[in-house]
Amino acid sequence: MNKSNTIQIETKTLNVTIHNNPVLKNIDIQIPAKQLTAIIGPSGCGKTTLLKSFNRLLEIQDGIKIQGEIVVDGINIMSSGLNVPDIRKKMGLISQKPYPLPMSIFENVAYGLRIHHDKNAKELAEAVQNCLQEVGLWNEVKDRMHDPASRLSVGQQQRLCLARAIAVQPEVILCDEPTSALDPIAAQQIEKLLLKLKKDFTVILVTHTLRQAKRVADHVIFLYFGKVIEQGPAAEFFNNPKNPETKAYLAGEIS
Amino acid sequence: MNRRNLEEKIFLGLMLASVFIVMGSLILIVTVIVLNGAPSLSIEILTQTSEGGFYLGAGGGFLNAIVGSLLLALPATGLAFLIGIAIALYLQKDFLKPGIANFIRICLDILWGVPSVVYGVFCLTIMIAIGMTGGSLLFGIIALTLLEIPIITRSIDESIKMVPSGLKESAYSLGSSKFETAAKVVRRQAMPGIIAGVLLGFGRGIGDAASILLTVGDSNYFPSSISDQTAALPTMILNLVSMPDQVVQNKAYAVAFVLLMIVLLISIITRYLTKKSSKYIIK
Numbered sequence: 001m002n003k004s005n006t007i008q009i010e011t012k013t014l015n016v017t018i019h020n021n022p023v024l025k026n027i028d029i030q031i032p033a034k035q036l037t038a039i040i041g042p043s044g045c046g047k048t049t050l051l052k053s054f055n056r057l058l059e060i061q062d063g064i065k066i067q068g069e070i071v072v073d074g075i076n077i078m079s080s081g082l083n084v085p086d087i088r089k090k091m092g093l094i095s096q097k098p099y100p101l102p103m104s105i106f107e108n109v110a111y112g113l114r115i116h117h118d119k120n121a122k123e124l125a126e127a128v129q130n131c132l133q134e135v136g137l138w139n140e141v142k143d144r145m146h147d148p149a150s151r152l153s154v155g156q157q158q159r160l161c162l163a164r165a166i167a168v169q170p171e172v173i174l175c176d177e178p179t180s181a182l183d184p185i186a187a188q189q190i191e192k193l194l195l196k197l198k199k200d201f202t203v204i205l206v207t208h209t210l211r212q213a214k215r216v217a218d219h220v221i222f223l224y225f226g227k228v229i230e231q232g233p234a235a236e237f238f239n240n241p242k243n244p245e246t247k248a249y250l251a252g253e254i255s
Numbered sequence: 256m257n258r259r260n261l262e263e264k265i266f267l268g269l270m271l272a273s274v275f276i277v278m279g280s281l282i283l284i285v286t287v288i289v290l291n292g293a294p295s296l297s298i299e300i301l302t303q304t305s306e307g308g309f310y311l312g313a314g315g316g317f318l319n320a321i322v323g324s325l326l327l328a329l330p331a332t333g334l335a336f337l338i339g340i341a342i343a344l345y346l347q348k349d350f351l352k353p354g355i356a357n358f359i360r361i362c363l364d365i366l367w368g369v370p371s372v373v374y375g376v377f378c379l380t381i382m383i384a385i386g387m388t389g390g391s392l393l394f395g396i397i398a399l400t401l402l403e404i405p406i407i408t409r410s411i412d413e414s415i416k417m418v419p420s421g422l423k424e425s426a427y428s429l430g431s432s433k434f435e436t437a438a439k440v441v442r443r444q445a446m447p448g449i450i451a452g453v454l455l456g457f458g459r460g461i462g463d464a465a466s467i468l469l470t471v472g473d474s475n476y477f478p479s480s481i482s483d484q485t486a487a488l489p490t491m492i493l494n495l496v497s498m499p500d501q502v503v504q505n506k507a508y509a510v511a512f513v514l515l516m517i518v519l520l521i522s523i524i525t526r527y528l529t530k531k532s533s534k535y536i537i538k
Contacts, residue, residue, distance in 0.1 A: 057424055062353060089430030099425040102443040102535045111439070112429045148535045161425070168429055 008033035008172060008202040009054055014068035016049055016058065023049050025226045027068070031219070033171075036194060036203040038217035038234070040210065042255050046226045047206040051174050054204070055091040056084055073171070089116060091172040092165025092201075097181050098157035100149035101164075105141050108149045108160055112168035131163040135193055155186025162193060172202045179212070191216055210250065214238055222246055224254075288515060292508030300509060305475040305486065310498055317510055319477055323485035324514075326392060326478060327471065328461035331399035332407075335460075336453050338400075339407035344437050346412050349423070360412065366405035372465035374398045379469040390472025393481045398466040403456035410455055414448020415441055422537060446532035454525040458518055464489035488514045 009031040016024040024046045031037045039047045052058045053070060056077060069076045077087045101108050109128040113119055119127065128145075132138040137159045141152070149160055158178060165173060175194065179187035194203050195216055207213050213220060213234075220237040222229045222245075230237065230246045241247050248254045299316055306315030342363075346356040378398040382391075418441050426440040442449070472484030473494070488510055495507035 055428055057428060060349060060420075060423070060427065062348065085427075085430045085432050088428055091428065093424065093428035095421055095424065097421060099419065099421040100537060101422070101425065101440055102537050104535065115429070115431060115435055115439075150535065150537050164429065174428075 006033040007031065008072070009204075010069075010071045011053075012069040012071065014050075014053065014066070014070060016046075016053060016067075017065045018049075018061070019063040020065075023226055024053070027228055029221055029228055029231055031202065031204060031221075033202050034198060034200075035218040036198045036205060036216055037219040037221065038213040039204065039206045039221045039223060040208070040213050040249075041223035042249075043208060045223045047208075047223055048176050050223065051176055051204060051206050052093075054172070054174060055088045055093065057088065057093065089168055090170050091174050092162075092168065092170040094158065094161055094165060094173065094175040094178040096177045098154060098161045100152070100157050100160055103149065104146045105149050105152070105160065106145040109164050109167050112164060116168055127167065131167045132160075134166060134197075135159040135163040136189065137163060153186070155182050155189065158182060158186065158190055159193070162190070162197075166197070166201070170201065172204060173197060175203065175205045177206055177208065180208075222249065224249070285515070288508050288511050290508075291505055292510075292512035295502075295505045295509040296512060300506075301513070304477065310494060310503060315475075317486070317488075317491055317506075317513075319475060320486040320488050320491045320510065321513060321517075322477055323392075323471070323474075324461055324488040324517075326485065327395045327399055327467060327487055328457055331396045331403055331460050332453060332457040334396070334400045335403035335407045335456055339404055339452070339456075340411055340449070342404075342408045343411035343415055344441075347415055347437075347441075349433050349436070360409070363405040363409050363412075367409060370465070371402050371463045372469075374402045375466040375469035377401070378466075382470065390470055390484045391482045392471060392478045392485050395467045395471035395485070395487070396481075398470045399460045399463065402463060402466050403460045406459055407452050407456040410452025411445070411449050414445040414452065417448065418444045419537070443532075444536060447529045447536070450525055450529050450532060454521060457521060461517060462489055462514060464493055468493070488517075 007030050009029075011027050011029050014024055014027040015022065027050065039050060041047055049058065053066060054072070058064050058066065066078065068078070070078050072087070072090065075082075101111055103111070106128055109131050110124055113124055113127055129138060129142075132141065137156060140156060141147075141160075149157065152160060158181075162173075173194075178194075179190050182190065191212065194205060197203060198218075205213075205216065217234040219232070220234050221231040222237070222243075224245055229249075230241060230243045237246070238250065241250055245254065299314075301316055301321070302318055303314075303316035304319040305317060342359075345351055346359060348356070351359075375398055378394045378401075382394055387394075422440065422444060423436055426436040431440070467487055468490050471487060471490070473490065474484045474486050478485040492507045492510050492514070495503055495510065498504060
């Protein structure tokens with residue numbers, strides 16, 4: 001496990017309101033690089049909102065107000081004049097329900113490569129194959145690369161989305177409950193992949209299943225009603241929680 | 256329980272009746288057109304242009320009107336599509352605040368409801384203002400374009416609105432710009448709806464008489480330039496039907512038959528394209 005102390009993402013008094021309802025309140029968190037950070041908490045506590053603020057995906061919704069700083073690689077991504085697509089390119093997103101692009105399996109992975117890099121056909125094909133091998137999908141799809149991506153099973157689609165995300169070489173992979181729509185076997189495949197990918201990427205996993213967080217997390221952030229209750233290394237968080245609310249949540253008394 | 260059964264039967268009956276009314280009128284319309292038009296339909300009538308006496312029962316055909324109608328409706332649909340897709344994309348919340356977008360949508364819906372003769376009068380006013388003395392293909396195209404823009408725009412707009420936001424988020428999170436998201440991802444997903452919208456506009460455009468009646472004039476020849484007058488199928492039907500001679504009136508049905516066939520052909524092509532473009536759609 002890479003225990004370097006570099007910080008990938010840091011928020012400073014981050015406040016988010018949706019239609020004037022506060023959703024995130026004074027969030028101060030630090031997310032270590034090249035580790036798997038789990039954001040846990042009950043439904044509706046703001047986990048997804050926090051995740052989507054990291055790549056400025058929140059602002060495509062109506063009625064969102066964001067205050068505070070989100071520092072990625074030493075740059076406050078909330079400051080004006082930045083090129084938003086460049087910020088987003090650094091962070092792949094895996095959502096709850098996989099949304100392949102309306103194109104072939106090959107084109108799904110090639111999409112990001114085409115818009116960001118100038119590659120010739122051969123380089124493109126190689127890169128696509130590498131990404132699909134990385135997520136263990138290559139052998140399943142190599143004979144039907146030009147079939148619509150929508151014909152894959154949901155679990156395969158989720159891995160395709162992962163391949164598509166790593167194709168643009170992000171630094172961070174944001175995962176929004178990526179296994180909640182999947183069957184147990186597909187869910188296990190995704191979990192294993194995330195553990196493998198944290199060698200090269202900073203992985204942030206939003207999950208509402210405590211057991212999943214216990215299995216995979218190196219670092220945990222516990223959100224409750226829009227506030228950060230506790231954060232820290234996973235071992236410490238699960239074995240020796242300091243906050244009474246954390247203890248209650250871990251014991252299953254609040255949910 | 257009895258009352259509920261009766262309710263169920265009554266509504267089933269009403270639905271069946273509606274289907275019969277619609278299908279029945281359609282079959283009647285087609286039968287009347289085919290029965291009356293078929294005897295007047297011949298290869299000559301389709302391959303020759305009108306002669307001087309065409310409206311008086313003498314020889315000639317109406318190829319010039321077929322060509323005229325296509326020269327009016329195809330460019331108009333193309334223009335209305337280009338303008339319409341740009342407006343429809345701009346109306347999405349990625350670009351425009353929903354409040355302003357909804358106001359524009361209301362305006363477009365009002366324009367959709369404006370009778371086509373108003374578009375004709377509008378273009379005629381401009382033609383008079385700039386000193387034109389006769390009809391022209393150009394102003395016919397403009398009138399039809401204006402007529403089709405609200406139809407095509409709102410249809411495309413509705414089909415783009417149906418694109419799941421998760422799909423757009425996927426595209427954005429890969430670092431796509433707004434334009435790339437719209438042009439490469441949203442467009443593909445909305446393609447069947449876009450094609451249907453264009454067909455709707457074309458069908459309205461090629462069949463409309465009122466807007467071109469005042470703008471294109473009439474002619475026995477193919478238009479040789481954009482400022483020429485031209486014949487068109489809907490206006491020719493009007494002219495033929497208003498003649499006193501039965502033989503001439505029957506020709507109107509032949510023209511209507513050809514118009515029907517053009518619309519049918521376009522519908523078949525559209526269905527094929529829609530099916531083809533649905534292949535990659537994410538459900």
